[in-house]
Every structure is written in structure tokens, then in C-alpha cells.
Amino acid sequence: MLTLSHLNFQAEGKTIITDLSAEFAPGCFTVITGPNGGGKSTLVRLIMGIEQPTSGSIFWKGIDITKLPVHERARLKIGYAFQQPPRFKGMSVRQLLSLAHGSELSHDECCEYLSAVGLCANDYLDRDVDASLSGGEVKRIEIATLLARDLELAIFDEPEAGIDLWSFTKLVETFQQLHDERETGILLISHQERIMKMADELVVLENGSIVKQGQRDVILPSLLQDFPSCEYKK
Numbered sequence: 504m505l506t507l508s509h510l511n512f513q514a515e516g517k518t519i520i521t522d523l524s525a526e527f528a529p530g531c532f533t534v535i536t537g538p539n540g541g542g543k544s545t546l547v548r549l550i551m552g553i554e555q556p557t558s559g560s561i562f563w564k565g566i567d568i569t570k571l572p573v574h575e576r577a578r579l580k581i582g583y584a585f586q587q588p589p590r591f592k593g594m595s596v597r598q599l600l601s602l603a604h605g606s607e608l609s610h611d612e613c614c615e616y617l618s619a620v621g622l623c624a625n626d627y628l629d630r631d632v633d634a635s636l637s638g639g640e641v642k643r644i645e646i647a648t649l650l651a652r653d654l655e656l657a658i659f660d661e662p663e664a665g666i667d668l669w670s671f672t673k674l675v676e677t678f679q680q681l682h683d684e685r686e687t688g689i690l691l692i693s694h695q696e697r698i699m700k701m702a703d704e705l706v707v708l709e710n711g712s713i714v715k716q717g718q719r720d721v722i723l724p725s726l727l728q729d730f731p732s733c734e735y736k737k
Contacts, residue, residue, distance in 0.1 A: 504529055505550070505656065505688070510559035512545055512711075519545045520556070521711040527704075529564075529655075532682045532689045534702040534719075536726070542711040543692045544586060547658050550690070551583040552576045563656075580655040584662060586692075588645040592633040596644055599632055603648035616647040619677045621670035639665040646674065650681070656688040657681065663695050675701065699723055 505527040512520035519542045527533055535543050548554045550561060552573045561569045568576055573583075591599060600616060601608045608616075614624035620643040630636065632644060642665060649657050659678075663671050679701060681687050691698065699705060705722040707715035715722050 504562075504564060505690075506560075506562040507550070508560040508562070510546075510549060510561070511557045512542075512549060512554065513557045519711050520549065523559070523711070523713060525706065525713055525716060527688065527690065530682075530686045530688050531703050532678075532701065533691070533704045533706060534699045535690065535692045535706045535708055536694060536699065537706075537708040537714070541708045543708050544660050545711075546708065547583070547660055547690060547692060551581065551658055553583070580653065581658070582649045582652055582654045582656070583658045584642075584645050584649055584660065586660040586664060587638070588641045590633050590636070590641060592631060594632055595629055596632060597628040599644065600648055600651050604651040608651065612651075616650045617644070619650055619673065619680075620644070620647045621673040622647070637665075639667065639670070642666065643670060643674075646677070650677065654685075654687050656690065659689070659691040659693075661692050661694075663693060663698065696723075696727070699726075 507523055507525045510520050510523040523546070535546065537543060545554065549556050552571055556569065560567060563579055563581065568579065597613055600613050610624065613628055617624045617627060622643055632641060642662065646662060662674060666674065675697060678689060678691070682689055693699065699719065700723070702719045704717065705715070705719050705726065706713055707722065707726060715726065
């Protein structure tokens with residue numbers, strides 16, 4: 504169970520998250536959506552510990568993790584995929600996957616994780632995670648590192664951004680498998696209707712506050728009606 508209690512976050516004199524409280528059940532697939540600039544990325548960065556709340560608390564499985572650093576939250580089996588992933592000059596894709604996994608991975612294991620995000624292992628394993636890779640390639644590799652871990656909560660910040668249609672289809676399948684077969688909880692920021700239709704629950708964030716939260720079949724119809732359709736891509 505992930506519990507957010509009265510979270511507030513201010514930066515440079517601007518309030519981004521306002522008195523936000525919510526609970527997310529174990530193994531739940533939750534899509535966080537809403538207008539741009541509403542605080543979605545800030546919220547998941549607070550959950551991962553990349554940012555610290557101005558006030559309020561975050562509990563994971565009954566443990567107060569509000570002040571824990573990122574690496575301690577990772578030990579608690581929480582993982583995060585950036586909207587714009589970092590690059591690691593001098594580190595190969597194979598090394599990055601093994602580091603994420605916690606031990607040396609075989610070629611076949613690496614191939615399984617990369618194939619799940621639409622990449623051929625033979626073309627990528629020995630390449631460095633540096634500027635020679637496109638933004639979309641780096642993003643898919645980072646998602647593969649989350650698949651290589653035994654996570655209980657996987658957080659994705661707009662994973663579909665910069666991804667071609669074929670790779671997007673592969674990612675959709677991967678998220679479904681992660682949820683159904685591994686029973687991993689997923690928090691995923693998206694404006695894609697196709698992804699929202701996979702979710703157990705939808706959260707609509709606007710101006711730093713949750714304006715809607717509930718089961719997909721209840722929230723999605725009103726969401727598509729209340730907000731401009733151009734924001735929700737099929």
C-alpha cells in the first residue's frame with residue numbers, strides 16, 4: 504500500500520503540489536493523467552525521493568519513507584523510469600541491465616528484457632548508453648532495466664513519449680504482462696487513451712491537486728468529456 508498524506512511542494516516561490524492525499528492498493532495499475540503543468544511529474548518524483556516534499560508524508564507498506572533517499576526506496580523495491588533518462592558514457596547496455604538486476608545477466612536474459620521493449624539485443628548489448636543512442640532508444644533501455652528488477656512498484660513518467668508506434672505497441676504489452684504476470688504495482692503518467700483503458704484506476708491531477716480518482720470505467724468516460732480530446736491520444 505502506498506499512502507500519500509497531505510503532501511505539499513513548493514519550488515522557487517511556486518506551489519506545485521497542494522495538500523494532496525491518496526492511497527494506492529498493492530499491485531494496482533494506476534494511470535495519472537490530467538492537463539499539462541498540473542504537477543504529475545513532480546508527484547511521482549516525490550514518491551521516488553528525487554524531490555522532497557515541503558510538508559506531508561509518504562508511506563510504503565506502512566513504513567514512513569518521506570525522508571528516505573532514492574537508493575533506500577530502491578531497496579524497498581520501488582523503481583522509476585524518467586521521462587528523459589540519463590546517459591552513462593562508458594557503461595554498456597549489458598552492464599546497465601546487470602547492474603539493475605543485481606547480478607550478471609546472461610545474453611538470453613538480456614535479450615528477453617530488451618525484446619520486451621522492442622530492441623534487438625545483438626544490436627544494443629555492447630553499445631554504450633551515451634549520446635550515440637536516440638532519446639527513444641535510451642528510454643526503452645531504461646524501461647528494460649526496470650523489467651530486470653524484482654519490483655513491487657514501478658513508476659513510469661510518460662513512457663510513450665518519443666516512441667514509435669511499433670515500440671509503443673510492445674510497451675503496452677509489456678505493461679500488461681508486468682501487471683498481470685508479476686503482479687507489480689504500476690504508477691504511470693500518460694495521456695494515451697489506450698494505456699488508460701488498461702488501468703485499474705485513474706487519477707486526474709490538475710493544479711497540484713487530485714480532482715478525480717477511481718475505477719477506470721467510472722472515471723474515463725467523464726475524463727474524455729471534461730477535458731479537450733486533443734490531450735488524449737488514441
